Amino acid sequence: MHHTTVLALVLGGAAILVSARPPHGIHAVAGSGTVKCPLVFDGRVKTATVLEDFDSYATSIFNPDYVRGKDKFSQIIKFPEAGSARFDTEAHKPFEVTISDNSIFQTQKGFRRAGLQFQGDTNSGSPGSSGIKTIHFSLKWDSQRALNLSHEYLNVWHEAGDYSSNQFNFETGAILGQSSLSRDTYKVLDRKNKQIWSTAIDKTAWQNFAITLNFDKNTLQVYYSKGDDPLKSVTSALSNDNSGGGQYQIGILKKPTGTSDVVNAGFQQKNLNEGLIYGSLFLEDSAAGCISL
16 A cells, blocks of 8 residues: 655645655555575566566566567556565566457467566576576455456466476466366466465455475475565475476466367457466575575
8 A cells, every 4th residue: 555645735825735646656665575595587577667668678577579469568567556565675566467358379279378487587498497496476466357266377387398397387266177176266286287285365465475496306395475474384395396497487377168178279258358466576596495585
């Protein structure tokens, strides 16, 4: 929530009260979290960033070409009034990834998809796919662009270099083929597509997540908190197949319903206008157990 400053302006001898709010997208109060480990990729968006900056390699911290349909990222990304997430400073602002009827990537007509990749996170030999790395991200629900939780959504994942599987999926909604899982949760699935942890969606507060991938020992560990609280471990370091290199994907991949060929066919609503708000996005080097909480 923004703090409002009341200014008294004297015009013609009369005092007029004026509410002065921070400019759109600028947040007066930063989160209290501190990044303690070396950053591999910093996905926190600077307050001075304009939407058109997402369309150029020279000005974007993300790949401006992937992953999107025919719309440019300046048409996809929004700057909501959402307050600061835990690891965002006064120099950062949240951003929202949205999907529409135009969110068809290449020939994947079953999906509605718009996602970000860190610049420098190449599909092979990426510094994000070796050693011990922790991806941090915070999420906030947008009631004006609410996700339809009768569908399955991938929001953050690490896709193997041959595109055949993901080392982990952070998802929400109804997971296809797993009807016993609650729709109204954020959940982490391992490489075998088994849920290893979940939490209820809070539709008012920031929710903070961190996932540590140990590429040397093939383990996966999840951390979580709400609001501005410090992260806490919610799983142990669980066995997981982290082989195969690849890239981190951040955004929205909405699967269709009513088909076994989810990539190419299935039901999607028309006049789609959905989004999810992100903050505190970065990948840190967790060598020797370093993790920002």
